[in-house]
Structure formats: structure tokens, C-alpha cells
Amino acid sequence: MRLSSLFIVVGTFLAAAAVSFIAAYFSVRLVEESSIAGVESRLADDGVTWASVDANGLQVFVIGTAPTEAERFRALSLAGTVVDAARVIDELQVADSAALEAPDFSIEILRNDEKISLIGLVPTNYEIDNFIEIVTDIAGGENNVSNLLEMANFPTPDGWDRAIRFSTRALEELPRSKISINAEVVAVKAMTDSAAAKDRIEGLLTRTAPEEITLELDLEAPRPVVTPFVLRFTKTADATGFDSCTANTEAARDQILAAAKAAGLEGDATCQIALGSPSKEWGKATSAAIKAVGDLGGGEVTFTNADIALLALEGTEAALFDTVVGKLENALPEAFVLDAVLPETPDPEKDQGPIEFVATRSPEGTVQLRGRINSETARSTAENYARARFTSSDVTVGTRVDPDLPADWSSRVLAGLEVLSMLANGSIVVTPEQMQVTGDTGDQNAEANIAGVLADKLGADSFVLNLTYKEKLDPTLGIPTPEECVAQITTIIGDRKITFEPGSATLDLSAKDILDELAELLTLCGDIPLEIQGHTDSQGRELMNEQLSQERAQSVLNALRDRRVFTSSYRAKGYGEVNPIATNDTEEGREANRRIEFRLIEQESTENADETVEEGTSDQAEGVTATDAGEGSDSEQN
Missing domain, CATH: 3.40.1520.20 (hypothetical protein tt1634)
Incomplete structure (x- = not known):
């Protein structure tokens, strides 16, 4: 009995040990599988697909080849967020950087006069300090340079230094430019001051570009404003x-x-x-x-x-x-x-018209002589005198000889041609009784000067003057005034519209031509105080409309800035629906209210506050109406 009792006790202990071993084994396997699944899931969620996971008891092994040291550290850190970091065993390798493909090194230089921005990726072993020093000197100081360059530890590509040196030469010549550089291609896009400057710089860069570099030039010159056209x-x-x-x-x-x-x-x-x-x-x-x-x-x-x-x-x-x-x-x-x-053919049997000599000068500079002259010699003298006073190719002669004219007729004709040359455009009519002078001038003293000439040669009572002074003809005025610039904006826009994509501040492609022409004009106008205003109709919530109009005005300002317009004195402001110019009860009125306006800031509080260019936007999607939009449109119609 005692022996059997002993066997029973020993058997009980052995059975308990076996059960404990089995339970421990399955517990360890459960911990291992749970750890592997958790770490693998976290790595996959963060894009670490190059690593695998294994476990041995409480130890978790992260295995694989990391592309960089930073990626290796990130993988270990991610594993440590799932299990205790002390349990993570690093079995990771780091790929040889020499075996990786080098990135495309490039620099983009943006220059707006003194302000220069540098954006791109350069080799770590390239001596970039000398390049930065040159750019800083061109910009007039380090405060005018925005350096956003990043570096990568790869060999410097062939031709890189050559492309950099050539690009700095181009940067010196072009104060408003964008220069894109890599080892093989230099692309230059810039605005020059004139057509002559464009030709000069284009020739210079073409001649000095290294043969190993592909040069892509896109130079533009501002177009002049012609009035009248x-x-x-x-x-x-x-x-x-x-x-x-x-x-x-x-x-x-x-x-x-x-x-x-x-x-x-x-x-x-x-x-x-x-x-x-x-x-x-x-x-x-x-x-x-x-x-x-x-x-x-x-x-x-x-x-x-x-x-x-x-x-x-x-x-x-x-x-x-x-x-x-x-x-x-x-x-x-x-x-x-x-x-x-259609001119009538002269009839020799009929009277040949009034006794007069007429000379006209058009705004384009063309001069026509017609009417009567007293001899062939006088006609030749008048023609030669006119060709000397005016460009010979612009003189057309259609006079006929009449020997019965007064004796002083030739001197009166020459005096008339002299005063006609003092006008921008106009006419002189010589008759036996008097001379009539009519025309436009940019000289405020023209009437007194012309009166002095005619009084000296013909007598004080032998002429009539009808002259008009026009500021636009005055050569002393120089560049257009801000008011004239705003008036020319009206002319350029005409019946066209600056458009946006429906319900957004993204400019429609059809607005490109208008903005290109406005940019050329505003470049000539210089630093004028201009407010670009955005307006909407009353569809949608008022706050949303105000925000949309502000974003659209800012989009126009940004588009002008991208075209190298000096916008430091400009501001963009959205007025939403508060300043309608038409009723919001009809679709036509709402479309008129969706607009961009250009206003001189200095005139907002003066009597001339109406010196405004209004430009409606036609940006509603085709076929969409106020009814289609519904009450919850949130400015979709704007």
C-alpha cells in the first residue's frame, strides 16, 4: 500500500509538470506569433516593406537590408512602439550608398531684381559656398537671397561646375528671370527691358554657352502701348x-x-x-x-x-x-x-473747285498736299520744302498749277507748311483772304509760337488758329500716369473677361492672354498703388463669398507676380457680395456682379473714386443655374 501511494504521488507530479510544460509552450508560441503579427503590421502601415520579423520567446528580430541608415533606425523605432524596445533585436543591414542610383541634381534660380531664391538639390562634395557668394553679390547682400538648397552625398556629375558658371553669367544679365540648371541643360526664361536688350542678351548667351551644354532660351520683351492703334x-x-x-x-x-x-x-x-x-x-x-x-x-x-x-x-x-x-x-x-x-474724276469743262491750297498731316505722320499752286517752280519748291520738313516717304503731292493766283501765294504756302510741322497732326488751308490752321499739339506754347510765325510773315489779321493741346502728345510727360495706366487696362481688357473655374479661385486657361497683356502694360507703368478687387454675387453664404472673392483677387495678383510684374505696391482684397453693380435677381445680373476690378488705392476716398476698371468674370459652369445650385451651394455659383 505504501508503494502504490508513492507511485500515485509521483505520477500526479509528473502529470502536472507535463501539463505546465505544454501550457508554457503554447503561451510562448502565442506571445511570439502576437509579437510578429503586431510588428509586421506596424511596419507595413508605415511603408517599410523591405524588412521581415521573427521571434524567439520574448525576443523579436527585425531582419533585412535598409536603404539608408535613417530607414534602419526608423524600422527599429517602429518595432519598439509595438513591443518593449529591450526585446527588439537588430538584425538589419544598410545598403551600400555607392550602389544606389544618384539623384537628379538641379538648381532653380528665381530672380526678381535684387531678390533671388535658390531651390534644388546639390552634391555634398560640391563647393557650393563660392556659388552662394556670387549670387549674394549679384543680389546686393545676403538678406536678398533665399537659400532653399538641399544636399545629397553622391558624386558631382560631369559638367555640373560648367553649367553653374554659365548660369551665374546669365543671372547677371537678367534681373527678372528663372534659370533651371542641371549638368546637361540650362533653361533660361526671362523678361528683358526692350526688344534691343532681348536681341543683345540672346546673342551673348548663345555665343558664350559651352558646347557640352544644351541651352534653352525663352526671352521676352515688353510690347509698347500704341495710342491710337x-x-x-x-x-x-x-x-x-x-x-x-x-x-x-x-x-x-x-x-x-x-x-x-x-x-x-x-x-x-x-x-x-x-x-x-x-x-x-x-x-x-x-x-x-x-x-x-x-x-x-x-x-x-x-x-x-x-x-x-x-x-x-x-x-x-x-x-x-x-x-x-x-x-x-x-x-x-x-x-x-x-x-x-470713291473720288470723282475731274471734268475739265467744269470749275476745278475753290481757290485754295490744303496741306494735311495725319496722326500717323502722313502729309498730303493738294489744291492750287501758282507755278511749276512754286510747286517744286513747296514739295521739296515739305519733304525737308517731314519724312520724304510720307509726303503725297496732288497740286495743280494756276498762274492766276495772288503774287504772295507761294510765300503763304511755305509759311503754312512751316506751322504744320509744328503740330502733331492737323491741316492748313490757304485762301486769298486768310490762312486757317487746325490741329492737335503736345506743346502748351504752340499757339503763341505759331501766331508769332504767321504774324511776322503774313500780318496779324491774316490767319485763324484752332489748336487743341493734348497731354498724350506731350513728349515731356514720360511714362503713363497711374490714371492713364488704369485707363489703358480698360482698353486692353475690352469686352473680354478674367475667368475662374466654377466655385474656386483657380484661373481658367482663357484668362492667360488677358493676364499676359496686363503684365506687359503694368511693367511699363511701374510702381503704382493698385488694388485688385474680387467681387461675387449673393449666391451662398456671405462669409464664404467674401473668402472666395479674396482668394480670386489674390490669384490674379499672384499671376501678375509670376509674370515678373512689380507688385510691392499692389494689394488684393475680396469684397464678397457687398458691392453689386447689377441686380442679383437675374442670371445676367449675377454674372455681372462676379467680377475683378482694378482700382487706384489713392483714389478710394476722393472724388475720383470712380476711376475703376470693372471686369466681370464669366466662371459659372455651363448649364448650371441658381436653381440647379440649390440653397446649400456654398458659393458654387460664384
Whole structure:
């Protein structure tokens, strides 16, 4: 009995030990599997796909090859957030950095006069300090340089130093520029001060660029503002060409020159691209009128803004004239007004008109002499005198000899031509009784000076003056005043609109051309105090509308700044729905209220506060109405 009792006790202990061992084994396996699953899940969530996990009891092994030392440390840290960091065993390797592919090293330099920003990635072993010193010197001090360059520990690529040296040379020449650099390509995009400066810098950079570097140049020159916008094309038996040619775009210039070639122009011709066109369809209108001159077999056409004067050749058939003019009238855009004249053929049997000599000078500088002169010698003298006073190619003579004129007629004609040269444009009419002088001038003392000349040569009572002083013709005024700049903004925008994507402050692609032209004008205007205002309709909540209008005004300001406009004196302000210019009860009114305005800041509290350019935005999605938007639109219609 005693032996069997002993066996029972020993068996009991052995059974308990076996059960404990089994329980401990499964507990350890459960801990291991739980630890592995937890760590693997955390690593996967954070994108660490290159590491694996194993466990032995309480120890957790992180195994694999890390791309960098930083990645190795991050993996271990992530594992330590799941299990006790003391349990984590590091079995990680770090990849050899020499075996990794080198990154694309590049620098982007942004310069706005003295302010320069450096953005990009450069090799660690490249001596960047010398480059920074040169840039700082160009900028006029370290406070004007924003250094956002980062470094990577890889070899310096071939050609890198050569590209950097060339780029600093380009940076010195271009105060408003963006230069993108890598070891093989240097891309330069910049605004120059003039067409001459553009040609000079373009030639310089092309000549000095190293052969191993691909140079990509995109240089632009500001277009001048032309007022009035003019074009004059003539076709005669002797010559065909332009006395003056102005275009608003490169496409319009090509269209005009192609029409002139078809009308008989031979050789090369130039056409200035400028701002100030009365219509975006300038090219269509001018090319149609030039074609009409060709179809008539000759004549001349003059554009002064939207006014068109077409003069056929003497002797042109009336039926042909009517047909051609009718086609031209139908082809012209709505903004243009045509005045077509068919001269009558003189009848020798009839009186040849009043006894007078007339000389006219157009705003474009063309001079015409017509009427009576007292001898061939006097006619030759008047013509030579006119060609000396004015550009000879701009003088057209259509006078006839009348020997019965007063004896002092020739001296009166020459005196008239002298005072006509003192006007920007106008006319003189010489009759046996007196001389009448009419015209525009930019000289405030012109009337007194002209009166002095005529009184000395003709007598105090022998002339009548009708002169108008115009500031825009005054050469002493220099650059446009802020008020004139705002007025020219009106001309440039015309019937177009700055548009945004529906319900957002993102500029629509159709706004690019307007902003390009505004940027060129504002660059000429200089540092004027300008407020760019955003306005919305009353759809949606008032606070949301105010925020949207502010963001849109800021988008326009940013777009101008991106085009190298000096905007330090500008500000963007959103007024939301508080200043409507039309009713919000109709879709037409709401669209008018969604607009961008340009206002001189100094005029906000003066009597001239209405000196404003209003530009409506047509940014509502097609087919969406106030009803479609619903009450919860939150400014989607704006």
C-alpha cells in the first residue's frame, strides 16, 4: 500500500509538470506569433516593406537590408512602439550608398531684381559656398537671397561646375528671370527691358554657352502701348506697302502680312506688335481691308483704332467699288466703322473747285498736299520744302498749277507748311483772304509760337488758329500716369473677361492672354498703388463669398507676380457680395456682379473714386443655374 501511494504521488507530479510544460509552450508560441503579427503590421502601415520579423520567446528580430541608415533606425523605432524596445533585436543591414542610383541634381534660380531664391538639390562634395557668394553679390547682400538648397552625398556629375558658371553669367544679365540648371541643360526664361536688350542678351548667351551644354532660351520683351492703334496700307501703280503697321498679336501680324503679300506687296515688311488694340479681332479686320484694296486694284486704307478710312483710286469703276465695299462691310467685326470714298474724276469743262491750297498731316505722320499752286517752280519748291520738313516717304503731292493766283501765294504756302510741322497732326488751308490752321499739339506754347510765325510773315489779321493741346502728345510727360495706366487696362481688357473655374479661385486657361497683356502694360507703368478687387454675387453664404472673392483677387495678383510684374505696391482684397453693380435677381445680373476690378488705392476716398476698371468674370459652369445650385451651394455659383 505504501508503494502504490508513492507511485500515485509521483505520477500526479509528473502529470502536472507535463501539463505546465505544454501550457508554457503554447503561451510562448502565442506571445511570439502576437509579437510578429503586431510588428509586421506596424511596419507595413508605415511603408517599410523591405524588412521581415521573427521571434524567439520574448525576443523579436527585425531582419533585412535598409536603404539608408535613417530607414534602419526608423524600422527599429517602429518595432519598439509595438513591443518593449529591450526585446527588439537588430538584425538589419544598410545598403551600400555607392550602389544606389544618384539623384537628379538641379538648381532653380528665381530672380526678381535684387531678390533671388535658390531651390534644388546639390552634391555634398560640391563647393557650393563660392556659388552662394556670387549670387549674394549679384543680389546686393545676403538678406536678398533665399537659400532653399538641399544636399545629397553622391558624386558631382560631369559638367555640373560648367553649367553653374554659365548660369551665374546669365543671372547677371537678367534681373527678372528663372534659370533651371542641371549638368546637361540650362533653361533660361526671362523678361528683358526692350526688344534691343532681348536681341543683345540672346546673342551673348548663345555665343558664350559651352558646347557640352544644351541651352534653352525663352526671352521676352515688353510690347509698347500704341495710342491710337494705327495701320495704313497703300497700293498705287508705283509701289505697294505700309506707311504704318501695328498688330496686337503675332498671329495678327502674320495674317496682316499675308494679306499684304496677296494684295501685291513685294519684299519684306515689318509690323510692330503692341498693346492698345481696340479689338481682339484686329487682324481679321485689317487683313479684310487690305484685301479690299487689292481687289479694287489700288487705293489706300487707314485704321485709327476702330475707324477705317478707305480711299479708292481715281477712275475706279463704281460697280466694282460697290461690290468690294459691300463685301468688306459684311466681313468686318462689329466694333469697326468703315468710311469708304470713291473720288470723282475731274471734268475739265467744269470749275476745278475753290481757290485754295490744303496741306494735311495725319496722326500717323502722313502729309498730303493738294489744291492750287501758282507755278511749276512754286510747286517744286513747296514739295521739296515739305519733304525737308517731314519724312520724304510720307509726303503725297496732288497740286495743280494756276498762274492766276495772288503774287504772295507761294510765300503763304511755305509759311503754312512751316506751322504744320509744328503740330502733331492737323491741316492748313490757304485762301486769298486768310490762312486757317487746325490741329492737335503736345506743346502748351504752340499757339503763341505759331501766331508769332504767321504774324511776322503774313500780318496779324491774316490767319485763324484752332489748336487743341493734348497731354498724350506731350513728349515731356514720360511714362503713363497711374490714371492713364488704369485707363489703358480698360482698353486692353475690352469686352473680354478674367475667368475662374466654377466655385474656386483657380484661373481658367482663357484668362492667360488677358493676364499676359496686363503684365506687359503694368511693367511699363511701374510702381503704382493698385488694388485688385474680387467681387461675387449673393449666391451662398456671405462669409464664404467674401473668402472666395479674396482668394480670386489674390490669384490674379499672384499671376501678375509670376509674370515678373512689380507688385510691392499692389494689394488684393475680396469684397464678397457687398458691392453689386447689377441686380442679383437675374442670371445676367449675377454674372455681372462676379467680377475683378482694378482700382487706384489713392483714389478710394476722393472724388475720383470712380476711376475703376470693372471686369466681370464669366466662371459659372455651363448649364448650371441658381436653381440647379440649390440653397446649400456654398458659393458654387460664384
